[in-house]
Amino acid sequence: MEDTQPLAGGKAAASTQTSVDRAISELRRGGLVLLHGSADESVLLVLAAEMANEVALAAMVRLAGSLPSVIVPKNRARDITGNETIPPYSSMALPHGVDAALVRQIADPLFEPEKLGTLRQSLTIVPVRAGRLGPASVQLSKWARLLPSVVVARVSDVKAAEAARWAHASGLLSLSASDVEGYVEASARRLSRVATARVPLADAENSRIVAFRPADGGEEHLAIIVGDPDLEAPVLVRLHSECLTGDLLGSLRCDCGDQLRGALKEIGSQGSGILLYLAQEGRDIGLINKLRAYQLQDLGSDTVDANEQLGFEADERVYLTAAEMLRQLGVRSVRLMTNNPEKISQLRNSGVDVVERVAHIFPSNSHNEGYLRTKASRTGHLF
Ligand SMILES: Nc1nc2c(ncn2[C@@H]2O[C@H](COP(=O)(O)OP(=O)(O)OP(=O)(O)O)[C@@H](O)[C@H]2O)c(=O)[nH]1
Numbered sequence: 145m146e147d148t149q150p151l152a153g154g155k156a157a158a159s160t161q162t163s164v165d166r167a168i169s170e171l172r173r174g175g176l177v178l179l180h181g182s183a184d185e186s187v188l189l190v191l192a193a194e195m196a197n198e199v200a201l202a203a204m205v206r207l208a209g210s211l212p213s214v215i216v217p218k219n220r221a222r223d224i225t226g227n228e229t230i231p232p233y234s235s236m237a238l239p240h241g242v243d244a245a246l247v248r249q250i251a252d253p254l255f256e257p258e259k260l261g262t263l264r265q266s267l268t269i270v271p272v273r274a275g276r277l278g279p280a281s282v283q284l285s286k287w288a289r290l291l292p293s294v295v296v297a298r299v300s301d302v303k304a305a306e307a308a309r310w311a312h313a314s315g316l317l318s319l320s321a322s323d324v325e326g327y328v329e330a331s332a333r334r335l336s337r338v339a340t341a342r343v344p345l346a347d348a349e350n351s352r353i354v355a356f357r358p359a360d361g362g363e364e365h366l367a368i369i370v371g372d373p374d375l376e377a378p379v380l381v382r383l384h385s386e387c388l389t390g391d392l393l394g395s396l397r398c399d400c401g402d403q404l405r406g407a408l409k410e411i412g413s414q415g416s417g418i419l420l421y422l423a424q425e426g427r428d429i430g431l432i433n434k435l436r437a438y439q440l441q442d443l444g445s446d447t448v449d450a451n452e453q454l455g456f457e458a459d460e461r462v463y464l465t466a467a468e469m470l471r472q473l474g475v476r477s478v479r480l481m482t483n484n485p486e487k488i489s490q491l492r493n494s495g496v497d498v499v500e501r502v503a504h505i506f507p508s509n510s511h512n513e514g515y516l517r518t519k520a521s522r523t524g525h526l527f
Protein backbone atom coordinates (compact mmCIF):
# COMPACT_ATOMS: atom_id res chain seq x y z
CA MET A 145 0.00 0.00 0.00
CA GLU A 146 2.16 2.86 -1.30
CA ASP A 147 1.25 6.49 -0.59
CA THR A 148 -0.24 8.05 -3.70
CA GLN A 149 -0.56 11.46 -5.31
CA PRO A 150 -3.90 13.14 -6.14
CA LEU A 151 -5.65 11.78 -9.19
CA ALA A 152 -5.13 14.09 -12.13
CA GLY A 153 -8.26 15.68 -13.58
CA GLY A 154 -8.66 17.93 -16.63
CA LYS A 155 -7.31 21.47 -16.24
CA ALA A 156 -10.73 23.04 -16.74
CA ALA A 157 -12.32 20.73 -14.18
CA ALA A 158 -9.58 21.51 -11.66
CA SER A 159 -10.04 25.27 -12.01
CA THR A 160 -13.81 24.87 -11.65
CA GLN A 161 -13.28 23.00 -8.39
CA THR A 162 -10.69 25.48 -7.19
CA SER A 163 -13.14 28.35 -7.65
CA VAL A 164 -15.66 26.54 -5.44
CA ASP A 165 -12.99 25.64 -2.83
CA ARG A 166 -11.98 29.31 -2.64
CA ALA A 167 -15.54 30.58 -2.52
CA ILE A 168 -16.29 28.29 0.42
CA SER A 169 -13.39 29.61 2.49
CA GLU A 170 -14.17 33.21 1.51
CA LEU A 171 -17.77 32.81 2.73
CA ARG A 172 -16.54 31.15 5.91
CA ARG A 173 -14.47 34.21 6.74
CA GLY A 174 -17.32 36.63 6.06
CA GLY A 175 -16.21 37.74 2.59
CA LEU A 176 -18.23 38.37 -0.57
CA VAL A 177 -18.17 36.14 -3.62
CA LEU A 178 -19.68 36.69 -7.02
CA LEU A 179 -21.93 33.94 -8.37
CA HIS A 180 -23.14 34.02 -11.93
CA GLY A 181 -25.30 31.94 -14.23
CA SER A 182 -24.60 31.26 -17.88
CA ALA A 183 -24.77 33.77 -20.78
CA ASP A 184 -27.48 36.35 -20.04
CA GLU A 185 -28.48 34.98 -16.64
CA SER A 186 -28.02 37.17 -13.60
CA VAL A 187 -25.03 37.94 -11.44
CA LEU A 188 -25.25 37.88 -7.65
CA LEU A 189 -23.01 39.01 -4.84
CA VAL A 190 -23.24 36.48 -2.01
CA LEU A 191 -22.41 36.73 1.69
CA ALA A 192 -23.09 33.99 4.27
CA ALA A 193 -25.82 35.47 6.47
CA GLU A 194 -24.43 34.30 9.78
CA MET A 195 -21.10 35.96 8.92
CA ALA A 196 -22.72 39.27 7.91
CA ASN A 197 -20.63 42.25 8.98
CA GLU A 198 -20.88 45.97 8.30
CA VAL A 199 -17.88 46.13 5.97
CA ALA A 200 -19.13 43.32 3.72
CA LEU A 201 -22.72 44.64 3.68
CA ALA A 202 -21.58 48.13 2.74
CA ALA A 203 -19.33 46.73 0.00
CA MET A 204 -22.23 44.66 -1.26
CA VAL A 205 -24.54 47.65 -1.61
CA ARG A 206 -21.82 49.78 -3.21
CA LEU A 207 -20.68 47.15 -5.73
CA ALA A 208 -24.10 45.72 -6.63
CA GLY A 209 -25.98 48.96 -6.97
CA SER A 210 -29.10 47.20 -5.65
CA LEU A 211 -30.54 46.48 -2.21
CA PRO A 212 -29.68 43.07 -0.73
CA SER A 213 -32.11 40.29 0.17
CA VAL A 214 -31.66 37.46 2.60
CA ILE A 215 -32.45 33.89 1.60
CA VAL A 216 -33.71 31.75 4.47
CA PRO A 217 -34.94 28.15 4.63
CA LYS A 218 -38.63 27.32 4.83
CA ASN A 219 -38.94 26.93 8.60
CA ARG A 220 -37.25 30.21 9.34
CA ALA A 221 -39.39 32.07 6.80
CA ARG A 222 -42.51 30.54 8.37
CA ASP A 223 -41.43 31.49 11.90
CA ILE A 224 -40.63 35.06 10.89
CA THR A 225 -43.72 35.77 8.79
CA GLY A 226 -46.26 33.44 10.39
CA ASN A 227 -47.14 32.27 6.87
CA GLU A 228 -47.67 28.48 6.68
CA THR A 229 -47.41 27.90 2.94
CA ILE A 230 -43.85 28.61 2.02
CA PRO A 231 -41.48 27.24 -0.66
CA PRO A 232 -38.27 25.42 0.40
CA TYR A 233 -36.29 28.66 0.24
CA SER A 234 -37.57 32.23 0.29
CA SER A 235 -35.89 35.52 -0.12
CA MET A 236 -36.80 38.63 1.86
CA ALA A 237 -35.74 42.08 0.74
CA LEU A 238 -33.81 43.85 3.47
CA PRO A 239 -35.15 47.32 4.23
CA HIS A 240 -32.68 50.14 3.68
CA GLY A 241 -30.20 50.57 6.53
CA VAL A 242 -30.60 47.15 8.14
CA ASP A 243 -27.46 46.46 10.13
CA ALA A 244 -25.35 43.29 10.14
CA ALA A 245 -26.46 42.19 13.60
CA LEU A 246 -30.07 42.18 12.44
CA VAL A 247 -29.18 40.14 9.36
CA ARG A 248 -27.51 37.53 11.57
CA GLN A 249 -30.60 37.45 13.78
CA ILE A 250 -32.93 36.96 10.80
CA ALA A 251 -30.84 33.99 9.69
CA ASP A 252 -30.54 32.33 13.09
CA PRO A 253 -33.39 29.88 13.81
CA LEU A 254 -32.52 30.09 17.51
CA PHE A 255 -33.20 33.83 17.63
CA GLU A 256 -36.82 34.37 18.67
CA PRO A 257 -38.69 36.05 15.80
CA GLU A 258 -40.66 38.26 18.25
CA LYS A 259 -37.40 39.99 19.11
CA LEU A 260 -37.05 41.19 15.50
CA GLY A 261 -39.66 43.82 16.45
CA THR A 262 -41.24 45.98 13.76
CA LEU A 263 -38.79 44.71 11.13
CA ARG A 264 -40.82 41.50 11.09
CA GLN A 265 -43.83 43.14 9.41
CA SER A 266 -41.73 44.62 6.66
CA LEU A 267 -40.09 41.31 5.68
CA THR A 268 -42.17 39.93 2.83
CA ILE A 269 -41.43 36.70 1.10
CA VAL A 270 -40.44 36.13 -2.49
CA PRO A 271 -40.00 32.43 -3.45
CA VAL A 272 -36.48 31.55 -4.60
CA ARG A 273 -36.65 29.89 -8.01
CA ALA A 274 -35.51 26.28 -7.98
CA GLY A 275 -32.53 25.40 -10.13
CA ARG A 276 -29.92 28.07 -10.32
CA LEU A 277 -28.31 30.89 -8.39
CA GLY A 278 -30.33 31.02 -5.16
CA PRO A 279 -30.05 27.30 -4.35
CA ALA A 280 -26.38 27.28 -5.43
CA SER A 281 -25.58 30.16 -3.06
CA VAL A 282 -27.27 28.33 -0.16
CA GLN A 283 -25.35 25.18 -1.01
CA LEU A 284 -22.06 27.08 -0.75
CA SER A 285 -23.02 28.26 2.72
CA LYS A 286 -23.77 24.66 3.76
CA TRP A 287 -20.40 23.49 2.47
CA ALA A 288 -18.83 26.28 4.52
CA ARG A 289 -20.49 24.57 7.52
CA LEU A 290 -22.52 27.71 8.16
CA LEU A 291 -26.28 28.11 8.43
CA PRO A 292 -28.00 27.60 5.06
CA SER A 293 -28.87 31.26 4.71
CA VAL A 294 -27.20 33.90 2.54
CA VAL A 295 -27.42 37.60 1.79
CA VAL A 296 -27.52 38.23 -1.95
CA ALA A 297 -27.61 41.34 -4.13
CA ARG A 298 -28.10 41.36 -7.89
CA VAL A 299 -25.38 43.20 -9.77
CA SER A 300 -27.61 45.04 -12.18
CA ASP A 301 -25.07 46.40 -14.68
CA VAL A 302 -23.02 43.27 -15.26
CA LYS A 303 -23.90 40.34 -17.54
CA ALA A 304 -22.85 36.77 -16.67
CA ALA A 305 -20.42 36.70 -19.59
CA GLU A 306 -18.51 39.68 -18.12
CA ALA A 307 -18.80 38.53 -14.51
CA ALA A 308 -15.37 36.93 -14.03
CA ARG A 309 -13.53 39.98 -15.41
CA TRP A 310 -15.65 42.40 -13.36
CA ALA A 311 -15.10 40.35 -10.18
CA HIS A 312 -11.36 40.28 -10.76
CA ALA A 313 -11.26 44.06 -11.23
CA SER A 314 -13.30 44.47 -8.02
CA GLY A 315 -11.04 42.15 -6.02
CA LEU A 316 -13.69 39.45 -5.66
CA LEU A 317 -13.67 35.71 -6.20
CA SER A 318 -16.13 34.54 -8.82
CA LEU A 319 -17.73 31.26 -9.75
CA SER A 320 -20.64 30.03 -11.80
CA ALA A 321 -23.68 28.07 -10.66
CA SER A 322 -22.57 25.20 -12.88
CA ASP A 323 -19.25 25.04 -10.97
CA VAL A 324 -21.34 24.16 -7.91
CA GLU A 325 -23.05 21.25 -9.69
CA GLY A 326 -20.92 18.14 -9.63
CA TYR A 327 -18.55 19.61 -7.04
CA VAL A 328 -19.15 16.90 -4.43
CA GLU A 329 -18.36 14.06 -6.84
CA ALA A 330 -15.24 15.78 -8.17
CA SER A 331 -14.12 16.77 -4.68
CA ALA A 332 -14.31 13.18 -3.39
CA ARG A 333 -11.95 12.03 -6.13
CA ARG A 334 -9.34 14.67 -5.26
CA LEU A 335 -8.02 12.83 -2.27
CA SER A 336 -4.32 12.14 -1.66
CA ARG A 337 -2.95 9.52 0.60
CA VAL A 338 -0.19 11.39 2.39
CA ALA A 339 1.15 9.75 5.54
CA THR A 340 1.09 6.40 7.30
CA ALA A 341 2.22 5.59 10.81
CA ARG A 342 2.04 2.67 13.19
CA VAL A 343 -0.17 3.73 16.14
CA PRO A 344 -0.92 0.99 18.68
CA LEU A 345 -4.44 1.57 20.03
CA ALA A 346 -5.76 0.39 23.38
CA ASP A 347 -8.55 -1.47 21.59
CA ALA A 348 -6.50 -2.74 18.64
CA GLU A 349 -2.79 -2.79 19.29
CA ASN A 350 -1.68 -3.75 15.80
CA SER A 351 -2.96 -0.59 14.07
CA ARG A 352 -1.70 1.83 11.45
CA ILE A 353 -3.22 5.21 10.65
CA VAL A 354 -3.26 6.32 7.03
CA ALA A 355 -4.16 9.98 6.50
CA PHE A 356 -5.94 11.23 3.39
CA ARG A 357 -5.88 14.91 2.52
CA PRO A 358 -8.72 16.41 0.46
CA ALA A 359 -7.52 18.83 -2.21
CA ASP A 360 -10.31 21.27 -1.27
CA GLY A 361 -8.37 22.47 1.78
CA GLY A 362 -10.80 20.74 4.15
CA GLU A 363 -10.12 18.47 7.08
CA GLU A 364 -8.25 15.18 6.61
CA HIS A 365 -9.91 11.76 6.77
CA LEU A 366 -8.23 8.77 8.42
CA ALA A 367 -8.14 5.07 7.73
CA ILE A 368 -7.26 2.99 10.77
CA ILE A 369 -5.97 -0.30 9.45
CA VAL A 370 -5.89 -3.07 11.99
CA GLY A 371 -3.67 -6.05 11.24
CA ASP A 372 -3.08 -6.99 7.65
CA PRO A 373 -6.44 -7.31 5.87
CA ASP A 374 -6.61 -9.87 3.05
CA LEU A 375 -7.71 -7.74 0.13
CA GLU A 376 -8.76 -10.77 -1.90
CA ALA A 377 -11.54 -11.49 0.65
CA PRO A 378 -14.27 -9.19 2.05
CA VAL A 379 -12.71 -6.85 4.63
CA LEU A 380 -14.42 -6.02 7.94
CA VAL A 381 -15.03 -2.26 7.64
CA ARG A 382 -16.62 0.43 9.79
CA LEU A 383 -17.42 3.93 8.46
CA HIS A 384 -17.38 6.26 11.45
CA SER A 385 -18.49 9.88 11.10
CA GLU A 386 -16.58 12.27 13.35
CA CYS A 387 -18.36 13.22 16.57
CA LEU A 388 -16.13 15.36 18.76
CA THR A 389 -18.61 15.36 21.62
CA GLY A 390 -19.12 11.59 21.62
CA ASP A 391 -15.72 10.34 20.43
CA LEU A 392 -13.48 12.61 22.47
CA LEU A 393 -15.53 14.00 25.34
CA GLY A 394 -17.66 10.96 26.10
CA SER A 395 -20.99 12.72 25.49
CA LEU A 396 -23.95 10.58 26.46
CA ARG A 397 -26.29 12.31 23.98
CA CYS A 398 -25.35 9.86 21.21
CA ASP A 399 -23.86 6.39 20.79
CA CYS A 400 -20.76 7.48 18.82
CA GLY A 401 -18.12 6.97 21.52
CA ASP A 402 -19.32 3.41 22.19
CA GLN A 403 -19.55 2.70 18.48
CA LEU A 404 -16.03 3.98 17.82
CA ARG A 405 -14.31 2.05 20.55
CA GLY A 406 -16.60 -0.96 20.07
CA ALA A 407 -15.70 -1.12 16.38
CA LEU A 408 -11.96 -0.98 17.06
CA LYS A 409 -12.32 -3.67 19.72
CA GLU A 410 -14.33 -5.92 17.40
CA ILE A 411 -11.96 -5.45 14.46
CA GLY A 412 -9.00 -6.04 16.82
CA SER A 413 -10.53 -9.24 18.14
CA GLN A 414 -11.21 -10.51 14.61
CA GLY A 415 -7.56 -9.87 13.75
CA SER A 416 -7.93 -7.43 10.87
CA GLY A 417 -10.14 -4.78 9.31
CA ILE A 418 -10.40 -1.07 8.61
CA LEU A 419 -12.15 1.81 10.36
CA LEU A 420 -12.57 4.94 8.26
CA TYR A 421 -12.72 8.02 10.48
CA LEU A 422 -14.56 10.51 8.28
CA ALA A 423 -14.52 14.27 8.84
CA GLN A 424 -18.32 14.48 8.74
CA GLU A 425 -19.06 16.02 12.14
CA GLY A 426 -22.76 16.22 12.97
CA ARG A 427 -23.89 14.16 9.98
CA ASP A 428 -21.84 16.67 7.99
CA ILE A 429 -23.44 19.89 9.16
CA GLY A 430 -20.39 20.73 11.29
CA LEU A 431 -19.87 21.01 15.03
CA ILE A 432 -21.41 24.44 15.51
CA ASN A 433 -24.58 23.50 13.67
CA LYS A 434 -24.75 20.23 15.61
CA LEU A 435 -24.66 22.20 18.87
CA ARG A 436 -27.47 24.38 17.48
CA ALA A 437 -29.39 21.19 16.68
CA TYR A 438 -28.86 20.02 20.27
CA GLN A 439 -30.27 23.31 21.52
CA LEU A 440 -33.39 22.75 19.39
CA GLN A 441 -33.63 19.18 20.70
CA ASP A 442 -33.58 20.53 24.24
CA LEU A 443 -36.56 22.66 23.23
CA GLY A 444 -38.50 19.55 22.15
CA SER A 445 -37.50 18.61 18.58
CA ASP A 446 -36.03 15.24 17.70
CA THR A 447 -32.72 14.85 15.87
CA VAL A 448 -34.37 14.83 12.42
CA ASP A 449 -36.64 17.82 12.98
CA ALA A 450 -33.81 19.81 14.54
CA ASN A 451 -31.68 19.44 11.40
CA GLU A 452 -34.63 20.40 9.22
CA GLN A 453 -35.50 23.39 11.40
CA LEU A 454 -31.99 24.65 10.76
CA GLY A 455 -32.55 24.18 7.01
CA PHE A 456 -30.47 21.04 6.55
CA GLU A 457 -31.46 17.59 5.36
CA ALA A 458 -31.91 15.09 8.21
CA ASP A 459 -28.60 13.61 7.08
CA GLU A 460 -26.25 15.53 4.77
CA ARG A 461 -23.62 12.81 4.48
CA VAL A 462 -22.38 11.36 1.21
CA TYR A 463 -19.95 8.46 1.28
CA LEU A 464 -18.09 9.07 -1.99
CA THR A 465 -14.94 9.98 -0.06
CA ALA A 466 -15.21 6.77 1.94
CA ALA A 467 -15.54 4.78 -1.29
CA GLU A 468 -12.51 6.58 -2.74
CA MET A 469 -10.45 5.82 0.39
CA LEU A 470 -11.37 2.14 0.11
CA ARG A 471 -10.45 2.20 -3.58
CA GLN A 472 -7.05 3.75 -2.85
CA LEU A 473 -6.48 1.14 -0.14
CA GLY A 474 -7.24 -1.63 -2.62
CA VAL A 475 -10.43 -2.76 -0.84
CA ARG A 476 -13.15 -3.92 -3.22
CA SER A 477 -15.42 -5.97 -1.03
CA VAL A 478 -16.52 -5.36 2.57
CA ARG A 479 -18.43 -6.71 5.54
CA LEU A 480 -19.87 -3.42 6.78
CA MET A 481 -20.44 -2.77 10.48
CA THR A 482 -23.50 -0.54 10.52
CA ASN A 483 -27.18 -0.19 11.33
CA ASN A 484 -27.63 2.45 8.68
CA PRO A 485 -28.99 1.17 5.33
CA GLU A 486 -28.05 4.45 3.65
CA LYS A 487 -24.34 3.67 4.14
CA ILE A 488 -24.84 0.30 2.46
CA SER A 489 -26.72 1.66 -0.54
CA GLN A 490 -24.39 4.62 -1.07
CA LEU A 491 -21.28 2.42 -0.92
CA ARG A 492 -22.84 -0.05 -3.34
CA ASN A 493 -23.73 2.78 -5.72
CA SER A 494 -20.08 3.86 -5.58
CA GLY A 495 -18.88 0.44 -6.69
CA VAL A 496 -17.98 -1.13 -3.34
CA ASP A 497 -19.26 -4.68 -2.95
CA VAL A 498 -21.02 -4.84 0.44
CA VAL A 499 -21.35 -8.59 0.95
CA GLU A 500 -22.70 -8.47 4.51
CA ARG A 501 -24.07 -6.07 7.12
CA VAL A 502 -22.63 -6.62 10.58
CA ALA A 503 -24.95 -5.14 13.24
CA HIS A 504 -23.26 -2.54 15.44
CA ILE A 505 -25.51 -1.91 18.43
CA PHE A 506 -24.68 -0.76 21.96
CA PRO A 507 -26.82 -0.35 25.08
CA SER A 508 -28.63 2.97 25.43
CA ASN A 509 -28.43 5.32 28.41
CA SER A 510 -31.00 7.73 29.84
CA HIS A 511 -29.63 10.62 27.72
CA ASN A 512 -29.58 8.92 24.30
CA GLU A 513 -32.72 6.74 24.45
CA GLY A 514 -34.83 9.23 22.52
CA TYR A 515 -32.09 9.78 19.93
CA LEU A 516 -31.75 6.04 19.28
CA ARG A 517 -35.54 5.66 19.10
CA THR A 518 -35.67 8.40 16.45
CA LYS A 519 -32.92 6.68 14.45
CA ALA A 520 -34.99 3.49 14.43
CA SER A 521 -38.35 5.13 13.71
CA ARG A 522 -37.40 7.95 11.32
CA THR A 523 -34.06 7.33 9.63
CA GLY A 524 -34.41 3.61 8.96
CA HIS A 525 -31.64 2.44 11.28
CA LEU A 526 -31.87 -1.30 11.85
CA PHE A 527 -31.97 -1.90 15.60
N1 LIG B 1 -26.86 16.83 13.23
C1 LIG B 1 -26.74 15.96 14.23
N2 LIG B 1 -25.73 15.09 14.20
C2 LIG B 1 -25.64 14.19 15.19
C3 LIG B 1 -26.54 14.15 16.27
N3 LIG B 1 -26.17 13.17 17.10
C4 LIG B 1 -25.08 12.60 16.54
N4 LIG B 1 -24.76 13.20 15.39
C5 LIG B 1 -23.72 12.89 14.42
O1 LIG B 1 -24.12 11.69 13.75
C6 LIG B 1 -22.97 11.03 13.26
C7 LIG B 1 -23.12 9.59 13.66
O2 LIG B 1 -24.24 9.10 13.00
P1 LIG B 1 -25.29 8.10 13.61
O3 LIG B 1 -26.62 8.49 13.02
O4 LIG B 1 -25.19 8.02 15.10
O5 LIG B 1 -24.95 6.70 13.11
P2 LIG B 1 -24.79 6.31 11.62
O6 LIG B 1 -23.37 6.60 11.34
O7 LIG B 1 -25.81 6.92 10.74
O8 LIG B 1 -25.17 4.77 11.56
P3 LIG B 1 -24.41 3.53 12.13
O9 LIG B 1 -23.43 3.08 11.10
O10 LIG B 1 -25.48 2.52 12.31
O11 LIG B 1 -23.78 3.92 13.42
C8 LIG B 1 -21.78 11.76 13.84
O12 LIG B 1 -21.24 12.62 12.85
C9 LIG B 1 -22.38 12.60 14.97
O13 LIG B 1 -21.67 13.80 15.22
C10 LIG B 1 -27.60 15.11 16.27
O14 LIG B 1 -28.46 15.13 17.13
N5 LIG B 1 -27.64 15.98 15.24
Ligand SMILES: [Zn+2]
Nearest residue numbers: 387390398400
Ligand atom coordinates in the same frame (compact mmCIF):
# COMPACT_ATOMS: atom_id res chain seq x y z
ZN1 LIG C 1 -22.14 11.39 18.46
